[in-house]
Amino acid sequence: MVTCKDFLRELGDYLDESVDPQVREELSKHINECPNCWVVLNTTQKTIQVYKGMDPEPLPEGVHDRLIGALEKKIKSQA
Amino acid sequence: MDGEQQYIKNVDADAELVDRARAGDLAAFGELVRRYESRVYRTARHILGNDEDAEDVLQDAMLKAFQHLDSFQGQSKFYTWLVRIAVNESLMKLRKRKTSRTVSLDENIETDEEPIVREIAVWDDNPEQRYSQGEIREILDTAVASLKPIFRTVFILRDVEELSTEETAEALGLSVAAVKSRLLRARLQLREKLTRAFKRKGDQILGYV
Numbered sequence: 592m593v594t595c596k597d598f599l600r601e602l603g604d605y606l607d608e609s610v611d612p613q614v615r616e617e618l619s620k621h622i623n624e625c626p627n628c629w630v631v632l633n634t635t636q637k638t639i640q641v642y643k644g645m646d647p648e649p650l651p652e653g654v655h656d657r658l659i660g661a662l663e664k665k666i667k668s669q670a
Numbered sequence: 671m672d673g674e675q676q677y678i679k680n681v682d683a684d685a686e687l688v689d690r691a692r693a694g695d696l697a698a699f700g701e702l703v704r705r706y707e708s709r710v711y712r713t714a715r716h717i718l719g720n721d722e723d724a725e726d727v728l729q730d731a732m733l734k735a736f737q738h739l740d741s742f743q744g745q746s747k748f749y750t751w752l753v754r755i756a757v758n759e760s761l762m763k764l765r766k767r768k769t770s771r772t773v774s775l776d777e778n779i780e781t782d783e784e785p786i787v788r789e790i791a792v793w794d795d796n797p798e799q800r801y802s803q804g805e806i807r808e809i810l811d812t813a814v815a816s817l818k819p820i821f822r823t824v825f826i827l828r829d830v831e832e833l834s835t836e837e838t839a840e841a842l843g844l845s846v847a848a849v850k851s852r853l854l855r856a857r858l859q860l861r862e863k864l865t866r867a868f869k870r871k872g873d874q875i876l877g878y879v
Contacts, residue, residue, distance in 0.1 A: 644811065648708075651725075
């Protein structure tokens with residue numbers, strides 16, 4: 592019998608699909624019967640999705656050029 | 671080409687660029703820089719919370735990577751190795767900044783402690799209707815910034831940079847178990863914070879059995 596505490600303990604592996612099939616089945620059954628755990632699972636999945644969907648912002652102006660400048664300076668000083 | 675093939679192709683192409691850079695081909699190293707500068711910068715920016723420090727870390731990490739290319743074994747991916755350098759540089763900076771408060775990835779946390787869940791509410795289907803893209807980014811950044819560095823760093827590498835659990839463990843010098851437990855804590859803390867911004871009005875369920 593899976594409790595809400597068991598569910599929370601296994602949630603990380605459940606989300607990463609690294610929980611073994613039998614445990615997964617028991618957890619899925621619990622989620623279907625427990626509205627609170629369903630909401631926690633659903634909103635945690637959404638949390639991960641919303642961060643994964645973030646595009647990397649382009650580098651701020653000048654950062655790339657200054658980086659290349661710093662690298663060139665260092666390489667020259669070592670040559 | 672599916673995602674996995676693309677991934678393998680990228681890893682192969684990285685290895686070739688690293689070999690060429692080692693042999694003195696500066697253009698090859700330039701290509702590696704171009705490929706990863708945004709991600710290194712973003713990681714440092716998330717850990718440190720400001721542009722100036724993130725730029726310092728980007729420069730220091732790329733310089734170190736270039737100087738120590740010979741010690742890159744090729745057993746891990748180039749990006750994992752690079753991000754490990756960047757994370758170390760970021761944490762060093764963080765330690766310097768907060769001299770009164772020790773910041774360490776080895777900070778002893780109660781890993782057995784049950785994760786805490788307080789706010790249980792369904793989210794709006796489309797938060798985009800309530801917030802602009804800029805506002806959403808602000809909400810996400812503020813939430814991440816409020817996590818402790820030990821949670822924040824694991825979360826950034828796993829769920830933003832999408833490294834595997836094993837790669838994250840390798841990059842941070844942590845055990846796989848420590849990565850998993852910190853990741854879950856981080857995800858639940860963020861869930862809690864985002865729920866406050868994104869929850870559907872009116873049907874909150876309070877408490878948790």
